[in-house]
Amino acid sequence: MIKFIILFHQPDDVNAFENVYQDFLALIERMPNILRRQVVHVTGSPQGVPQYYRILEVYFDDITKQQEAMMSPIGQEAGKELGRLPQGAVELLFADVYEEDGGSTPESISNETPTDNEDA
Numbered sequence: 001m002i003k004f005i006i007l008f009h010q011p012d013d014v015n016a017f018e019n020v021y022q023d024f025l026a027l028i029e030r031m032p033n034i035l036r037r038q039v040v041h042v043t044g045s046p047q048g049v050p051q052y053y054r055i056l057e058v059y060f061d062d063i064t065k066q067q068e069a070m071m072s073p074i075g076q077e078a079g080k081e082l083g084r085l086p087q088g089a090v091e092l093l094f095a096d097v098y099e100e101d102g103g104s105t106p107e108s109i110s111n112e113t114p115t116d117n118e119d120a
Contacts, residue, residue: 001035001099002066006056006082007091010049020084021054027078033065034058059097066094 011017028037040055060066069075082090 001097002060002063003095003097004058004060004066004070005093005095006058007052007093008054008056008085009051009089009091010053011089012086017053017085017089020081024078024081025056027074027081028056028058030074031058031069031078032072032074033060033069035060063094 008017008021025039028034036059038057038059040057042050042052042054044050060069070079
């Protein structure tokens with residue numbers, strides 16, 4: 001699975017950002033081949049003021065499907081919409097996603113401590 005990650009930095013003008021973002025998101029939602037999208041609104045950071053305001057993650061089956069989506073007319077229009085944001089306002093990343101089956105560390109079967117003098 002491939003993930004397209006869009007990191008939006010803290011905007012100077014939240015209203016202007018939201019206008020561009022909503023137009024961008026409407027285009028993303030119409031792009032072909034999307035398995036799912038996930039919007040994250042950053043609420044804080046242990047280091048103080050977070051550098052990111054919002055994160056958008058868009059998932060695709062594979063790199064071919066992702067490239068088809070981005071090269072589609074709607075994908076190209078979405079890219080132009082991002083260009084309305086100030087320079088440096090956004091970071092774009094591609095990532096492979098590896099899903100793991102859930103699991104846990106097994107608990108000890110016995111709480112007994114082995115002894116040196118056990119009879120066989």
